[in-house]
Amino acid sequence: MKLNEKINDYEFQPEVYAYPTARCYKKLDGFSVAQLKFTDEINVYLHIPFCSQLCTFCGYLKTLNSETLRKEYISALIKEIKMYEEIIGDKKVISVNIGGGTPSLLQPNELGEIIDALKAANEGILNNAKEVSIEATPESVEYEKFKEFKDLGINRVSIGVESFVDKEIGVAGRHNDGQVSSNAVKTLKELRFRNVVCDLMIGIEDQTEKTFSDSLDTMIELDPDTVEVYALGVIPSTMIGKRHPKGLMGNREKYECYEIARKKFLEKGYFQSCHNRYSKLPEGGYLQEDTVFRGASLIGLGAGARSYAQNIHYRNPFEVLDGKGAISRYMNKINSGSFAVETGIFLSGDERMRRYAIGNIESLDLHKFSNLFGAEFSTVFKEVYSEMISTGCAYEAGSKLKLTAKGLLFRDLIARQLFSSRVEALEGPYRATV
Ligand code: SF4
Incomplete structure (x- = not known):
């Protein structure tokens, strides 16, 4: 849609x-x-x-x-x-x-x-x-x-x-x-x-x-x-x-x-x-x-904590309903002298580019984007870009693509449009329902 x-x-x-x-x-x-x-x-x-x-x-x-x-x-x-x-x-x-x-x-x-x-x-x-x-x-x-x-x-x-x-x-x-x-x-x-x-x-x-x-x-x-x-x-x-x-x-x-x-x-x-x-x-x-x-990295420590390196995002044991179980897995690993990382994802060049665009979507420096990724945002995300403008969600100001008040309201819908099909497919059944 x-x-x-x-x-x-x-x-x-x-x-x-x-x-x-x-x-x-x-x-x-x-x-x-x-x-x-x-x-x-x-x-x-x-x-x-x-x-x-x-x-x-x-x-x-x-x-x-x-x-x-x-x-x-x-x-x-x-x-x-x-x-x-x-x-x-x-x-x-x-x-x-x-x-x-x-x-x-x-x-x-x-x-x-x-x-x-x-x-x-x-x-x-x-x-x-x-x-x-x-x-x-x-x-x-x-x-x-x-x-x-x-x-x-x-x-x-x-x-x-x-x-x-x-x-x-x-x-x-x-x-x-x-x-x-x-x-x-x-x-x-x-x-x-x-x-x-x-x-x-x-x-x-x-x-x-x-x-x-x-x-x-x-x-x-x-x-x-x-x-x-x-x-x-x-x-x-x-x-x-x-x-x-x-x-x-x-x-x-x-x-x-x-x-x-x-x-x-x-x-x-x-x-x-x-x-x-x-x-x-x-x-x-x-x-x-x-x-x-x-885009700055994050080191997450403790059960369930996520870390964002530039090339890999990863997480220590995590559970919503069985928190105690995840805590126990975390402590066992650490106490045995190993890192407790269980899950994660390697970021391809394409995912890194999407991450940058999504993270900066409220005020995206278009020059910086093209310098970093060797391509224009308006070309790579042609349809999303033109829809952001035509719906009144964004405007260009100098080198920046900025969200309007309407764009800020629908910011998460816009961000979703920038997801790769790989990430959409991997998320599948785990999404929030409504
Ligand atoms: S159970 Fe309540 S207080 Fe504890 S983390 Fe969740 S929202 Fe916060």
């Missing part, structure tokens, strides 16, 4: 935040670090897969928090950092992101051990990394603990608020309520983290345009530095996917929610730093995502 028809149909695509998507990774035999080609500036991601709740919509690797397992896991994670010591030590690390799961369940001394291991691998890591980030659930935000996190070098905290409406939060299987989320944002602002980031979701159970708009109003009143807005893609393997195989909120409504969010944030002095993020910070609110999109 053509882009124009997809737009007219309000076809929904879950956010394209990586290419090739992890859904098309296959078993990687014979993995060797010597094969990997990383950029000179790299990003580091560490996965902490423990949660105090299991949210119905969650598609991440996680398991219920247990102190014993957490300690064993941290010890394996530190071993894995050491295994990458040569690469991490040799590169300029521009961002560190501790995600999950709920990494804010870590005790400050545990976070300190992880940061010490990173410093042992790369002494200047905290001086060079402009962004040192941790993810948090609202109820895990405590003043004293986060004060210690800040002292350890954390400068960005990303809270998964998702909604301020108590009923929606409850149906999602979460333990907090809207007031707890508001208090968490206030606490982090009081502690003066450089970047307090909140996520809001579109399309969770029981949500309507009206209740989404109410959550937006509460968010705007709290005035975090950055807000990210995601439409839920219902993944078949999640609890919610099993309960609602046909999805929840209608696609048209999801797009309308995006537009409501855009209007409200722009009116309140935020700028749109990418298709689904609004920030008051000039650098845009999420350095790791931006630099990885633009």
Whole structure:
């Protein structure tokens, strides 16, 4: 189907935040670090897969928090950092992101051990990394603990608020309520983290345009530095996917929610730093995502973590429903002295070109593209290019091809048009349903 028809149909695509998507990774035999080609500036991601709740919509690797397992896991994670010591030590690390799961369940001394291991691998890591980030659930935000996190070098905290409406939060299987989320944002602002980031979701159970708009109003009143807005893609393997195989909120409504969010944030002095993020910070609110999109490498550590070398994307053991099983496979491998990589994909020259185009699609430098790949974007992707222009989704400004407001709204549909048939086929049945 053509882009124009997809737009007219309000076809929904879950956010394209990586290419090739992890859904098309296959078993990687014979993995060797010597094969990997990383950029000179790299990003580091560490996965902490423990949660105090299991949210119905969650598609991440996680398991219920247990102190014993957490300690064993941290010890394996530190071993894995050491295994990458040569690469991490040799590169300029521009961002560190501790995600999950709920990494804010870590005790400050545990976070300190992880940061010490990173410093042992790369002494200047905290001086060079402009962004040192941790993810948090609202109820895990405590003043004293986060004060210690800040002292350890954390400068960005990303809270998964998702909604301020108590009923929606409850149906999602979460333990907090809207007031707890508001208090968490206030606490982090009081502690003066450089970047307090909140996520809001579109399309969770029981949500309507009206209740989404109410959550937006509460968010705007709290005035975090950055807000990210995601439409839920219902993944078949999640609890919610099993309960609602046909999805929840209608696609048209999801797009309308995006537009409501855009209007409200722009009116309140935020700028749109990418298709689904609004920030008051000039650098845009999420350095790791931006630099990885633009092509910088990522080293992912921990169970389920993905790494993006220039030539191979690969992943440690990952499961959505059997997080404990994946964690155990990860720890067994690392404790036996081997890398834990299970799946991945080699990137051909064509896939690298597509990855670059997709990652930079919001503002694509056409000269740079042709210098890098020896071909014009408008020739290689002739049909997509002309449709982007004819639908009013993009325009040329100097050497840049830029998305318009409409293009940003349908950014994931456009990105999908740039997928290779190989990746489409490999993804097949694993896509989010709606
Ligand atoms: S959404 Fe976040 S808090 Fe909820 S289960 Fe998933 S990782 Fe844990």
